[in-house]
Amino acid sequence: MNRPRRSIDWGFPRWRGYAGARETTTVRLCDRHGCDEPGDCPAPKAPNNPDRWYFCQRHAAEYNRKWDYFEGLDKEEAEARARTERQASAGYTEASHYGWAGSGDGSRSSDEMRALEVLGLEADADFEAIKKAWRAKAKEVHPDVNPGDEEAAKQFHACSLAYEVLRQAEERRQWRG
Known part of the structure; x- marks a missing residue:
């Protein structure tokens, strides 16, 4: 006599485990030449450009270490851009009075x-x-x-x-x- 297989979803169809799938998953490799690690850290190719590099964590840190948001701008343009960035994010500063933020966390x-x-x-x-x-x-x-x-x-x-x-x-x- 064949018994029906017991389900692992306990009657709730969306409660199945993530490991139950058998299809292959695609893993994007690091865009750094010669690196075989997964490239799961997006990094911009240029300012205001939607194109991204996808690096492993080690190469993303190396890439971002030399990243300069104000590169190519003269002093006045850099100050103007910094001023507009501060104005755009000024609304987030009103939450600083709650006091849960300590030093070293951007405060x-x-x-x-x-x-x-x-x-x-x-x-x-x-x-x-x-x-x-x-x-x-x-x-x-x-x-x-x-x-x-x-x-x-x-x-x-x-x-x-x-x-x-x-x-x-x-x-x-x-x-x-």
């Missing part, structure tokens, strides 16, 4: 990121680490410690400005709540 401005770079800190540094790094750097390059050294005076000035930018940003965050 810092480009000025803050440059200030952190001057002090030699990572993007997710808290304000205590910023104060500590500023004090150490200021002691190292202070004009009283290095009399007559123009380079040390410039570094001290840059560190002081960086600390001031970060201090004001922290005050704004505290004020917002």
